[in-house]
Amino acid sequence: MSAKFLFLLGTILALVHSSSSHHAAPLPSATLEAGVIVGTTSTALGSTVTVNQFLGVPFATKPMGKTIENDQTSSLLPSTILSTYTPPPAGESEDCLYLDVYFPATATKNKPVIFFFYGGSYIYGTNSVPRYDGTNFAANQDIIIVAPNYRLNVFGFSNSPQIPLDQRNVGFYDQRLSRQWVERSIHAFGGDPRAITIWGQAAGASSVDNFITTMPINPPFRAAILHSGQAGISNKVTNGTVAWDALAQQLNCSTQPDVLNCVRAANASTIISILENSVLFFNPAKDNVTDLQDPEIARKLGNVARVSVLVGTIAQDGSVYDEKQPLILKYGQDNTTAWLRSAVGDHPMLIGLVEEEYSINSTANGWPITNVYEQISAIYTDAVYQCPMSIMANDSLNAGISTWRFMYNVTFPDLQPIRG
Template sequence: MKISALVAAQALSVANKSTIDTTSGRLVGIESNGVRAFTGIRYAQAPVNELRWEPPVPFASNQTFNVSTPGPACLQQFAAFSANITIPVFNNPPPPSGEDEDCLFLNVWAPTGGRQEKPVVIFIHGGAFAFGSATLNEYNGESIAGNQDIIMVSLNYRLNIFGFPSAPDLALQKSNLGFLDQELAIHWVQQNIQYFGGDKRKVTLMGQSAGSVSVSTAYARHTEWNPPFRAAIMMSAEDTSTLPTPDFDAFNSFANSSGCMQAPGASRLDCLKKVPAATIHNYTNGPLSGSFNPVVDNFTLYDDLLNRIRTKNTARVPVLIGSTQDDGTIFVYGAKNLTAALPVVFGSNAPSAETIHSLYPGLNDSQALAAGYRDNSFRCPSELWSAALVSSGIEHVYRYSYGAVFADNQPLPGLGAWHTSELPELFGTFNASTATWAEKVLSHTFQSSFANFIKHPKKSPAQNWPEYGQNGTVANLAYNGNVDLDNVVQTVSHSTLDSACDAFWDKLRDFRP
């Protein structure tokens, strides 16, 4: 009896495996619930030792690899001053395979059966270019792939000092290594997605937060001629105007702390490449580290993306774009004194407390601060992008604001429809044991509306959802408890949402360098 059970289990194990030949080798994944999952596919050579701080090198092989478990996340940076919130909220539970400098892996979920040459969505995760991973449980693609008959791809890219070092030792066009990683992964999809049943002509880029910024930069650097995607989804953050002068202070301080005292250049970089990754990781997560961000290189990132749109120097494909009603709450959580918080939150461009209250009458200090953060960082960039796209003649622009709030998705009291709160609903990874009926219905509705855009980007994603157009019509999603596909949209004029943007924030986001 025990032998028979063992034989049956072995047969089931074999039956549940799925094998595909790709440029990365023969990949052995697993099949479950009608979806083939290939997790931990290496798309670039390990960016370690001599390849640290170098553009990614494509990985090619004819060997067989078991890709049934995710690869490790790229090394994470959680700023010491905010780690008490960012770690429990955005890294709980942490990536299942841990962190490593060798991290350039991607994942593919491909439904069995259904249509051939399926539409494809490439998801780019967020995390302020400092943390995050495609391997987080929240981003498991099985539900959306299986329910919607689309192929889901997600990818890791180098982060913080490893991906965006802002180092004077590097050639400018080799500085935004994380963006170069993303481009290589997109190229991998173009080369290989047909083997999974996908159509490389039907690729949509989708990102959230820093991932959405990444999508916006990809949209801007690819021109109208043959971009490697036919549509884009940007969720809660887009790049607008960026100062062209890089700031090297954080990298120089790191180099000095590492004992590499040479002048910036090849010799210092060679010294720094010998520093153990664990030592660098400890430094960047310590109190002395600065932050590391993309720099304008006019190659992966341009200084004025909005102007590139207006002058028709970008990809010209349909866009789904938006933010959440309470995108700002988590970033200013616990701030009580508005006057003291404003320069910390907004830096040298901080408005006065009087200005904030004039923009948000009727809100208390904490609420007004959160609304200002939401508008400056998320809502106003969506408005500026939507308007620029439409004014340049791009059709099929759909803008939304997400307003659903569920009690089991409030890691801190009073966050509302907070930044990233829509992702469990989109991926279908919400807690099924605590979710209400309304949350389960909304997950299907939200997932279906985004999948509709991925499948047919020139059609309305949901009933009563019009294009943004010259009138600036926005779809409020799941406001007032509406969760069904036929009533989830309530249309509103952009002026209702964007009054503070028009009055103040837009001039900070849309400037000519």
């Protein structure tokens, strides 16, 4: 299907949509390198501000059939037609390199830009989750929001020994491609490419920290927000090629002369099924290009992007993950000692001190600990989030970087609690 036909089809669809009501406002449009795209409008709950939405805008070529391989030369697709929904719908797909753009319909030129990365431990996540809808934020903050997708798990971080180390983190290269798209194209939506703030949550925040620590000279952003994640101090298991070898074996590829091509030829749905059933997790490789071997040292030495940073956590950060952790699922929610032993080894004195500090009927971060689930959640929150984020903030401040720190600890008496 030619780019010309797609462009004409998009124009026809836009005309049909706009002519359905004589009183309907014209749909928003933007002119990019690849052609004209047409968006839609919405309003946030309790707001009268109209927000323009451009959903499912492609920023790179489709990675279909190239899921275990980096493509740094990916270019924009031909003319996008009606960008009024986020493809693909809820679910999983190799075809995921799209981004969403939100901004007030009354936006003038040179608006500041928020560039947001979602979290999910580099295992799962998507910008189409309702909580990442930028309509409300754009309406209330008079700002432009851009939220890209990026490849995850084995599709983004395969760690195949046949791939050069500096090419294994294709998920991070996806992020860089989307950032380049923003720098090149955001002016078409009224954004200022010189006023980009990168923001991430959990693994997305770790990704933001990778930008900070790998781009010390002329960083392509002016500020950064790290929400419940950083790259300097991590509990991530560096599994090397263990997960890759296990996947190759289950695909009957381990004895093939070219294991990489054998895995690459497998159907994506088959691979996803194996990942889910075998609980295989693929972590980013420390390639010293997209992910430094020791970003904490770089920060202490001041060899990082010298931009203002806002670092934050939530009082119960750990509760959003702990029910999904294999360690807890294995031991249940009734044995904190066993869980700690599996996490830190057989160190009775250390385990005893931790259990005393987080004893039942005490409090942690302002929240009561009334059972084992809450006890493990509190330990996990401090060990994985609160403590590392505080260290990161202090190191940043000591390096002479403008640094702010927050902790969100709010309760709403009329609402049911939401873990995490």
